[in-house]
Amino acid sequence: MSSEFKIIGTSPVRPDALPKAAGTARYVADLDLPGAWIAGVLRSPVPAGRLKGIHKNPAFDWSRVCLITAADLPGPNVVAMVRDDYEILVQEKITYTGQALALLAAPDEALLAEALAALTPEIEPTTPALCIEDALAGVSRVWGEDNVMDEYRVACGDIDQGFAEAELILEQTYRTGLHEQLYLENQGMVARPRGEGLEVFGSLQCPYYLHKALAKALHLADKDLSVRQIVTGGAFGGKEDYPSVLAVWVGLLARATGQTVRLFYDREVDLLNTPKRHPSKTVYKMGLKKDGRITAVDVDLFLDGGANTTMTKVVLARACLHVTGGYKIPNARVRARSLATNSPPNGAFRGFGAPQALYAVERHLDLAAETLGLSPYAIRLKNALQPGDAFPFGQALGDNACASLVLHDAAERSDYERKRREYTGQKGRVRKGIGLSLCMHGGGFTGAGEDNMGTTVEVEYLPDGRLEVLSSSTDMGQGADTVLPMIAAEALGLPLDRVLRPLPDTARVPNSGPTVASRTTMFVGKVLHDACLNLIAKLADFLAASRGPARPEFAHGAFHLEGGAVASLDEAAEAFLARNGPIKGRAVFRPDPNLAWDEANYRGTAYKDYSWLAQAVEVEVDLDTYEIRPLRAWISTEVGRAVNPVQVTGQMEGGVLQSYGTAYLEDLTLRPDGRYSASRLSEYMIPTSLDAPEFELKVFEVPSPYGAFGAKGIGELSMDGGAPAVAAAVQNACGAFACEAPLTGERLFTLLEQLQSEPVHEITPPTSERARRDGEAAK
Ligand code: MOS
Numbered sequence: 001m002s003s004e005f006k007i008i009g010t011s012p013v014r015p016d017a018l019p020k021a022a023g024t025a026r027y028v029a030d031l032d033l034p035g036a037w038i039a040g041v042l043r044s045p046v047p048a049g050r051l052k053g054i055h056k057n058p059a060f061d062w063s064r065v066c067l068i069t070a071a072d073l074p075g076p077n078v079v080a081m082v083r084d085d086y087e088i089l090v091q092e093k094i095t096y097t098g099q100a101l102a103l104l105a106a107p108d109e110a111l112l113a114e115a116l117a118a119l120t121p122e123i124e125p126t127t128p129a130l131c132i133e134d135a136l137a138g139v140s141r142v143w144g145e146d147n148v149m150d151e152y153r154v155a156c157g158d159i160d161q162g163f164a165e166a167e168l169i170l171e172q173t174y175r176t177g178l179h180e181q182l183y184l185e186n187q188g189m190v191a192r193p194r195g196e197g198l199e200v201f202g203s204l205q206c207p208y209y210l211h212k213a214l215a216k217a218l219h220l221a222d223k224d225l226s227v228r229q230i231v232t233g234g235a236f237g238g239k240e241d242y243p244s245v246l247a248v249w250v251g252l253l254a255r256a257t258g259q260t261v262r263l264f265y266d267r268e269v270d271l272l273n274t275p276k277r278h279p280s281k282t283v284y285k286m287g288l289k290k291d292g293r294i295t296a297v298d299v300d301l302f303l304d305g306g307a308n309t310t311m312t313k314v315v316l317a318r319a320c321l322h323v324t325g326g327y328k329i330p331n332a333r334v335r336a337r338s339l340a341t342n343s344p345p346n347g348a349f350r351g352f353g354a355p356q357a358l359y360a361v362e363r364h365l366d367l368a369a370e371t372l373g374l375s376p377y378a379i380r381l382k383n384a385l386q387p388g389d390a391f392p393f394g395q396a397l398g399d400n401a402c403a404s405l406v407l408h409d410a411a412e413r414s415d416y417e418r419k420r421r422e423y424t425g426q427k428g429r430v431r432k433g434i435g436l437s438l439c440m441h442g443g444g445f446t447g448a449g450e451d452n453m454g455t456t457v458e459v460e461y462l463p464d465g466r467l468e469v470l471s472s473s474t475d476m477g478q479g480a481d482t483v484l485p486m487i488a489a490e491a492l493g494l495p496l497d498r499v500l501r502p503l504p505d506t507a508r509v510p511n512s513g514p515t516v517a518s519r520t521t522m523f524v525g526k527v528l529h530d531a532c533l534n535l536i537a538k539l540a541d542f543l544a545a546s547r548g549p550a551r552p553e554f555a556h557g558a559f560h561l562e563g564g565a566v567a568s569l570d571e572a573a574e575a576f577l578a579r580n581g582p583i584k585g586r587a588v589f590r591p592d593p594n595l596a597w598d599e600a601n602y603r604g605t606a607y608k609d610y611s612w613l614a615q616a617v618e619v620e621v622d623l624d625t626y627e628i629r630p631l632r633a634w635i636s637t638e639v640g641r642a643v644n645p646v647q648v649t650g651q652m653e654g655g656v657l658q659s660y661g662t663a664y665l666e667d668l669t670l671r672p673d674g675r676y677s678a679s680r681l682s683e684y685m686i687p688t689s690l691d692a693p694e695f696e697l698k699v700f701e702v703p704s705p706y707g708a709f710g711a712k713g714i715g716e717l718s719m720d721g722g723a724p725a726v727a728a729a730v731q732n733a734c735g736a737f738a739c740e741a742p743l744t745g746e747r748l749f750t751l752l753e754q755l756q757s758e759p760v761h762e763i764t765p766p767t768s769e770r771a772r773r774d775g776e777a778a779k
Helices: 017-022 109-117 132-137 157-167 207-218 242-257 267-273 312-322 355-374 376-383 403-414 416-423 449-453 480-492 520-547 568-581 644-666 722-734 745-757 767-778
Strands: 039-044 049-056 066-069 100-106 120-126 147-157 168-176 188-192 195-203 227-229 263-264 280-287 294-306 332-339 430-442 457-462 468-469 553-555 558-560 565-569 581-589 610-622 625-640 694-701
Touching: 039 109, 039 242, 049 100, 066 242, 100 109, 100 120, 100 242, 109 120, 120 188, 132 227, 132 294, 147 312, 147 449, 157 280, 157 294, 157 332, 168 188, 168 355, 195 207, 195 242, 195 430, 207 227, 207 242, 242 263, 280 355, 294 312, 294 355, 294 376, 312 355, 312 430, 355 376, 355 430, 355 722, 376 403, 376 416, 376 430, 403 416, 403 430, 403 625, 403 694, 416 430, 416 722, 430 722, 457 520, 457 568, 468 480, 480 520, 520 553, 520 558, 520 568, 520 581, 558 568, 565 568, 610 644, 610 722, 625 644, 625 722, 625 745, 644 722, 722 745
Parallel strands: 039 263, 195 227, 294 332, 625 694
Antiparallel strands: 039 100, 049 120, 066 100, 147 332, 168 280, 188 195, 188 263, 280 294, 430 610, 457 468, 457 581, 553 558, 558 565, 610 625
């Protein structure tokens, strides 16, 4: 705990804790919406095809409902996102199962169901590309000439020289699957006509994303639009892009009917239609000295983007920049591509490309350690980035190079080395194993994103003495409504209970950017701090003008005037209010000219700072049932500043447990008909509290100059390294080396069957993968 602060470093009870626990919090589906019409979507039953028409049954009375097809749109057929390639409704080409063909609204559910049943899409199906391999092979042309949506490359050193120096060259392919965010509250959105314009509210992360999409699709002026967040029950990235789609749909229907229109997904509709984590395939080739030192890395990474860009371009960027992990790679070549497939678009999920990338590098280091007869801990320590070292994209680290710090701590506290030796070569039905992983997460947007965002925050001192924080950042359960007021209270020396944070409404709050990328505490918090300093400066000017002559200094929550007189913030603000009326402080993000990112060459400061996490996890593997059970996890993390230690603990334990779900439990695929394999919670298992290991957490703080009070982004960090750590623990328990997550019982069974004939240390460069990759390169 940091004693130089009054509020930072303490853990006040979150304002949303009691209402959420008691069930009194009102989510969008709890709101009273008298007379609201209900929206429905006619969806494609096939993943690829041509829409020839939509047949309307003439026996149905169409005057009782509202029907909108692509031909009826008032503006461009696009939901504005990263790239304008997301159609509101299919014009002609169908690119995934569940894609919207037409919209309906009706005054009640029964009539809506009748209307939907009276519509028959006429579709000419075509062959779909359902996975990365299909897309590469050109089974179907989903995007451009070759289905490659985006590509990034990073290189450093001399790759040929690096491999020439190597004493071992190891190549392996790693895969990760689809994952669902599984926020507790399903997606939901409401649009209500308001004068010339529209009011839209619902469960969402990024109010201004919706605002932009609505303005474009509905041809509405900014002043005629208001987008409000309602209490949001979890998001994890799943409410980053998709709420814009829902907003445009209900917005169109509300404009067309003149009614309030709502669209609330149930779990089945939500699971089947909302974005998932991008499946990945990473071909990792590494050259090493016998002592474990890495001489070269050559990586080919692929993400399955699904049919549209949505967030894929930026997810790919993060994957590309995290794929060499927290290690010093003197000679590197990284090629990262996203491929378009006939899958529903994949989108944002806590970690945003980093978990996929880190799975590959962390697993590959375990393979290298096994092959060289080294400890996975030793090989990591040997290559861990030290102060002065740089990532392959040229960004050098200083005392924020905390890889060794967290690695060492996790290994020590867990007694990793001793346990790993003890567990190696066990006999018996139920075996134990311990695994280790290291990860880091770049805080905020990639590259120049934060510099270009124009993040703006305001604070207003209200006549009743309370302070309002005005920001478009949302609390989706991660704690922004606690942490942002803490930052303001600390900066102004106010008691926390006098700081308010209203739910964001684009008609009232400035654009602080989207609530994504672990950027809120770090960057929005920093701008908020600046907005508070701006308020102080205004009051100091006011005091100087009225009491003169010198400008007072602000310290310990009060203004110190000449001659030893003191004026509290409240006295100053009240005097200002009495004389001049309302007072606001305002700040805009200030880019640091010393941190430059070269987008053309993909080099430079990729992220303003990094947070770090190493974990050791001990698991139990049942060789009769192939069940994996995490027993205990030692998490060592460096977070810059733990603004609220209890919330840091929550982020860490929650995120790590969520990552364990992706390690061995959460199995989702696309069926041949382009539909997800799970449509209910009995088919998509996530870890519950009963599956949680005992957590042992240690938090280190190396304050960052770029974050509020030194804080770095931590929301996603905890999700990044769990899957390879669990895989490593299973390897330690029973010798099975997994190259694919999740390591389900079926996969573990298959690996163990293979082990019967070939011991694990012989699973070295698989030549078939090499051949397959060469084949791809030739295409
Ligand atoms: Mo997002 S995964 O909320 O950056």
